[in-house]
Structure formats: C-alpha cells, structure tokens
Amino acid sequence: QVQRVESGGGLVQAGGSLRLSCAGSGRTFSSYDMGWYRQAPGKEREFVAAIRWSGGSTYYADSVKGRFTISRDNAKNTVYLQLNSLKPEDTAIYYCNAFPEDAYWGQGTQVTVSS
Numbered sequence: 600q601v602q603r604v605e606s607g608g609g610l611v612q613a614g615g616s617l618r619l620s621c622a623g624s625g626r627t628f629s630s631y632d633m634g635w636y637r638q639a640p641g642k643e644r645e646f647v648a649a650i651r652w653s654g655g656s657t658y659y660a661d662s663v664k665g666r667f668t669i670s671r672d673n674a675k676n677t678v679y680l681q682l683n684s685l686k687p688e689d690t691a692i693y694y695c696n697a698f699p700e701d702a703y704w705g706q707g708t709q710v711t712v713s714s
Contacts, residue, residue, distance in 0.1 A: 601625040601703040603695050608708030611685055619680040619708055621695030629673035634698030635680045637691035638707075648680060649698035658698075663689075685712045 607619040619635070634649035648669040649658045657669050668681040678695055692707040 601701075603703060603705040605693060605695055605705050605708040608693060608710045610711045610713065613686055613712055613714050615685050615712070617682045617685065617710060619682065619693055619695075619710075621678045621680075621705070623676045623678070623695075628676040632698040633669075633671060633678045634696055634700065635669060635678070636694045636696060636700065637689075637710075638694070639688075639691040642691075644694070647693070650678065682710065685710075687712045687714045 602624045604622045605619060607617060609617060611617055630652055632649060632651050635647040636644050637647050638644040645660065647660055647663055648667055650656070650669045650671050654671050659667060666682070666684045669678065671678040680693065682689065690710060690712050692709050694704055694707040696704060
C-alpha cells in the first residue's frame with residue numbers, strides 16, 4: 600500500500616522559513632516524479648512544485664518561484680520543500696503526491712504564516 604507522510608509544518612512569521620519533508624513507502628519511490636500541492640481554507644488544492652524522478656528537473660507554480668525549492672533523496676525515499684520568504688497567502692495544508700498526482704494522499708502538514 601502506498602503511503603506518504605508529510606511533516607515539518609508550523610506557525611511562522613511573514614518572511615520566515617520552513618522545511619517540509621515527505622516520506623514515501625509502498626512503491627518504488629525513485630522511479631517516479633513527485634510533487635508538492637497545497638490547499639488553503641475555502642480554496643481548491645493547487646500545484647506548488649514538482650521534481651523529476653532523477654532530481655534533474657524541477658517545476659514551480661509562479662506564485663512560489665524564487666522562494667520555494669523542491670529536492671529529493673531517493674536513498675531515503677523522501678522529498679523536501681524548502682519554503683523561504685513566506686507570505687500570509689502561503690498559509691495552507693501542504694501535501695506531497697506523485698506528479699501528476701495519483702489517488703494516494705497523506706494527511707498533509709499545516710503551514711500558517713502570520714503577518
């Protein structure tokens with residue numbers, strides 16, 4: 600069974616930083632592209648960033664480009680998202696999933712940015 604467990608969220612002031620982690624299991628992690636997604640209160644879930652299975656290419660939503668960095672460690676079955684220069688509009692629950700996403704969503708990790 601595929602499982603993804605996100606961690607690293609928290610409450611931070613605007614301009615601060617966080618590092619999110621996503622540990623995957625139940626599927627050959629290194630064989631597929633991974634992404635981060637987020638859902639703000641009252642909004643649809645949206646794409647944030649993605650990384651190729653090899654780590655060689657990355658993709659970002661325009662709203663986070665230059666502030667967030669996605670990376671992965673296939674030996675640890677883990678994908679990361681470094682969040683810098685956080686803004687109140689980044690407040691959301693952050694999820695990892697395959698890219699494009701499949702049916703296996705974790706619980707997510709809450710990121711709250713205060714102004």
